[in-house]
Amino acid sequence: MAASNASVGVRTQSPSYQAYQILQLAFVVAPLIAGADKFFHFLVNWDQYLSPLVTRMLPISGHTFMLGVGLIEIVAGLLVAFMPAIGGLVVGAWLCGIIRQSAIDSWLLRCRASRSRPGAGRLRALAASH
Numbered sequence: 007m008a009a010s011n012a013s014v015g016v017r018t019q020s021p022s023y024q025a026y027q028i029l030q031l032a033f034v035v036a037p038l039i040a041g042a043d044k045f046f047h048f049l050v051n052w053d054q055y056l057s058p059l060v061t062r063m064l065p066i067s068g069h070t071f072m073l074g075v076g077l078i079e080i081v082a083g084l085l086v087a088f089m090p091a092i093g094g095l096v097v098g099a100w101l102c103g104i105i106r107q108s109a110i111d112s113w114l115l116r117c118r119a120s121r122s123r124p125g126a127g128r129l130r131a132l133a134a135s136h
Contacts, residue, residue: 030090033097037083044076052076057111 043049052072061068082100085093 030086033094034083034087037079037086037097037100041076041079041081041083044072044079057107059110060107 039049044052052075053069056068056072060071064071079100082093082096085096087093
């Protein structure tokens with residue numbers, strides 16, 4: 007019995023196990039808070055962050071979609087808490103999806119800006135001539 011207590015003490019003192027605990031706590035708390043906030047809007051109104059492109063493609067309202075997103079985030083946080091190996095994969099895939107959507111939105115914004123750039127150049131030329 008003493009040997010098992012000693013091995014537990016060594017394991018909990020190792021830096022890698024402490025890093026694991028910190029990461030697990032972060033990936034439990036962050037999805038739970040973000041998911042709950044989709045329902046209560048204490049931190050931010052999450053509906054405004056939904057891409058207009060996605061909103062047009064949805065068969066439901068953007069708010070209803072964001073409630074579903076919140077539910078998925080809560081489930082992902084609970085998965086990390088109780089089944090970290092599976093929950094880590096789910097949260098990792100979820101974060102990749104968020105990054106992908108942010109990249110698409112950024113690209114669309116750059117496309118819109120590039121269409122207005124010639125107009126700004128014409129304005130500058132007209133201003134110089136008047």
